[in-house]
Amino acid sequence: MNKGHISLSHGGGGVETQQLIQQLFYAHFDNELLRQAEDAAVFEANGALAFTTDSFTVSPIFFKGGDIGKLAVAGTVNDLAMMAAKPLYLSCAFMIEEGLPFQSLERIVSSMALELKKTGAKVVCGDTKVVPKGAVDQLFINTSGIGELMSDQIRPSAQGLQPGDVILVSGDIGRHGAVILAERETLQLQAPIESDCNSVWPAVAALLAAGIPLHALRDATRGGLAAVLNEWAQASAVSIDVQEAKLPISESVQGICELLGFEAFDFANEGTFVLSVPAEVADEALAILHQFAFCKNAAMIGEVLEFQPYPKGTTGLVILTSPWGAQRVLEPPQGELLPRIC
Amino acid sequence: MSQTKGHTLALQQLYQGFRDPQTMHALAQQIAEKAKQLSCPLRVMEVCGGHTHTVMKYGLKSLLPEQIEFIHGPGCPVCIMPKERIDQAIALAKMDNTILLTLGDMIRVPGSKTSLAKVRAKGHDVRALYTPMDAIQIAQQNPDKQVIFFAIGFETTTPMTAAVLQQAQQLRLTNLFFHINHVLVPPAVSALLGDDDCRIGALIGPSHVSVIAGAKIYQPLVDSYGLPIVVSGFEPVDVMQSLLMIVEQVLENKPHLQIQYSRAVNWEGNLKAQQLIEQFLVPRATFRWRGLGEIPNSALQLRPEFAQWDTEQVFADHLSNEALDDHKLCICGDILRGIAQPKDCRVFGKGCDPQRPLGSCMVSSEGACHAYYRYANVPKMPSRAQEISR
The missing domain is CATH 3.40.50.11740 (HypD, alpha/beta domain 2)
Known part of the structure; x- marks a missing residue:
């Protein structure tokens, strides 16, 4: 097989396509269901299932702490985990721009296989399209996933927040967004940071095993923490009071924010999630999270209060309390993130 | 975080200490104490949109006594663009x-x-x-x-x-x-101070302008209009300290030009x-x-x-040079002149918000309307069910 570049013939359905499937995808994603090589994967399932899909485009496709492939697996697996569902099966569709170096694709597929090992989820069906130069930017990936709900009692939901809950985050916030921004703008950081891109199911599984009542779970992807908290406050009709001083933010992320006029709570995360749990189990939940290396900076950042009517036509409210007690509304991010002028 | 040959400067060194809660409370207390002696309300114009941003983002108004009022100035390059x-x-x-x-x-x-x-x-x-x-x-x-x-x-x-x-x-x-x-800052501020409707009692000048142009650019304004001017940094402690300096100048009745941001600003x-x-x-x-x-x-x-x-x-x-006026309902002009507040505008948050701005003050993050919209003050919260102590 020619290992130079992906050409249109690799998507033509003929010999080259078969070679690509056999030598690359089967080699890395190998499992019995995939090897059935039928028009659809057939499998047995028990009880309630969760089903989700996501498409991934990121520039650059390789970044510190990950790549588009790792992102495509972690993103979908995390969406399942946020419903307290154990990730089982994934589909995977590649849209490849002709001319992509074969080595790049191989590196991405191999990184996907490595990420799948963290949860035991399997890619059981897939698709490959190659499109003419310029039709996509290098590579787009879509993954869908099916997961098995692990508990009848614990069903986290955006509508599940209750006054008396506290809000936890599983790690320091804003790293993925900051890394992508720094790489696009070639900012040199004194203390380099890596994207938080990661599959978080093991941590969620541990929380479920300990019987922590998870009222709400959400991975804080695009829109960051600010978007998640605003969606929750409105869905559950509550107020959320966030203590600014308790937000875990790495020095480098804070530095990028200071430099360009951004807020870490508006930046995307790809392996950091937000939890709403009853105050009385907060310490136990944090202790469990801290056992995982990727959750070592997990922290309690705020509390859920009864919603106070606020003259703005909203049904929920997120408040940011400064270290000196001044309070302001924490709005969801809007529009493009543009750097400030001076 | 920026790295130069031979030595490095951590960015946090630039703001650490200038967001310290104890310092903030101490400054707020001193200002409140001294403000009791003010004979009339003190209206301070923060010239620069960056300062408006600081005032709103860090909730400084909630720390200040009622006698002290901010007037938001025209120092946002996006907002003043016709x-x-x-x-x-x-x-x-x-x-x-x-x-x-x-x-x-x-x-x-x-x-x-x-x-x-x-x-x-x-x-x-x-x-x-x-x-x-x-x-x-x-x-x-x-x-x-x-x-x-x-x-x-x-x-x-x-x-x-x-x-x-x-x-x-x-x-x-x-x-x-x-x-x-x-x-340029001085001609615009001079135009405001010379206006008959002017209600400005003191000015906070932006430090970054004076890093380049020096503090000297404000001396003619002090000479002509006899009001306190303090060149201030952008961290919350900077602005609070500048306000304290202004209150002291007013009480001593000796208006002059002062540099609060002495870390980087000098006369020249x-x-x-x-x-x-x-x-x-x-x-x-x-x-x-x-x-x-x-x-x-x-x-x-x-x-x-x-x-x-x-x-x-x-x-x-x-390129056409024909002058074009603002939307009839937009009061950005009055806000930029310091004679109206964003909340005085009939379309604020209704016909005009950051996603569909009618006027320029709603566009830039340094614009007064945008800052008011984004960092809206929260009505006093009821006593909290429990203080987070962990």
Whole structure:
């Protein structure tokens, strides 16, 4: 097989396509269901299932702490985990721009296989399209996933927040967004940071095993923490009071924010999630999270209060309390993130 | 975080200590104590949009006594840009074979019919730069296109534009052009202070302007209008300390010019940067400010000998200079003059919000309306069920 570049013939359905499937995808994603090589994967399932899909485009496709492939697996697996569902099966569709170096694709597929090992989820069906130069930017990936709900009692939901809950985050916030921004703008950081891109199911599984009542779970992807908290406050009709001083933010992320006029709570995360749990189990939940290396900076950042009517036509409210007690509304991010002028 | 040869400066060193809760409480207490002796309300204009941002983002108003009121000044380069200049940027962007470069929020400001962002969505090449120096690289990478830098900003950003032009000249770039909209703080503030409706009792001047231009630029204002002026940094502790200095000046009845931000500001400023500006730019006879109208000698343009880089010379046929007024319901003009607050506007948060701004003050994160919208003060919360102690 020619290992130079992906050409249109690799998507033509003929010999080259078969070679690509056999030598690359089967080699890395190998499992019995995939090897059935039928028009659809057939499998047995028990009880309630969760089903989700996501498409991934990121520039650059390789970044510190990950790549588009790792992102495509972690993103979908995390969406399942946020419903307290154990990730089982994934589909995977590649849209490849002709001319992509074969080595790049191989590196991405191999990184996907490595990420799948963290949860035991399997890619059981897939698709490959190659499109003419310029039709996509290098590579787009879509993954869908099916997961098995692990508990009848614990069903986290955006509508599940209750006054008396506290809000936890599983790690320091804003790293993925900051890394992508720094790489696009070639900012040199004194203390380099890596994207938080990661599959978080093991941590969620541990929380479920300990019987922590998870009222709400959400991975804080695009829109960051600010978007998640605003969606929750409105869905559950509550107020959320966030203590600014308790937000875990790495020095480098804070530095990028200071430099360009951004807020870490508006930046995307790809392996950091937000939890709403009853105050009385907060310490136990944090202790469990801290056992995982990727959750070592997990922290309690705020509390859920009864919603106070606020003259703005909203049904929920997120408040940011400064270290000196001044309070302001924490709005969801809007529009493009543009750097400030001076 | 920025790394230079031989030594490094951690960015956090620049703000650590200037957001310290104990210091904030101590300053708030001192201001409240001294403000009791004020015989009438003290209206302080923070000239710069960056300070408006600090006041709102850090909730400073909730720490201050009622006698002290902020008036939000015209120091936001996006907010004061009149519609006709935005229309000019749009006309330039729509020319064939053109890349239009600008900074930050400028891309979203509505002109008379559309905005640069909407023009971009229709396929024209409009780009927001992180630093003006990127203009050089873009011009080099696109030798077949005309690259236009729509330059905006006060004294702070002007040296960068001059440096880009200097480099373009050295590299003999023939495809990079400049649309100069640089404006000056003192003439605009002087116009406000000279207005009969003026209610301003003291000024907070922006430190970054004086890092370049020196504190000296404000002395004529102190001499003419006899009011306290403090050149202040942008961290919350900086602004609180500046307010304390102002209150003390008022109580002593000795208004003068003070530098709070002594970490980087001196009387003369950066002479090298000033020379660079003078080498390439001269004051315009007059410039129309959004909301404030025509102010003589309040903006800069390229010197005549650099006409070959000046869009207003090279592309004059494409540019209309007809003055365009704001939307009838928009009171950005009164807000920029300090005689109205965003909440006085009938369309605030209704017909006008950051996603669909009617006026420029709602566009920029440094605009007063945007800051009020985004950092709305929260009504007093009921006593909290439990204090977070962990």
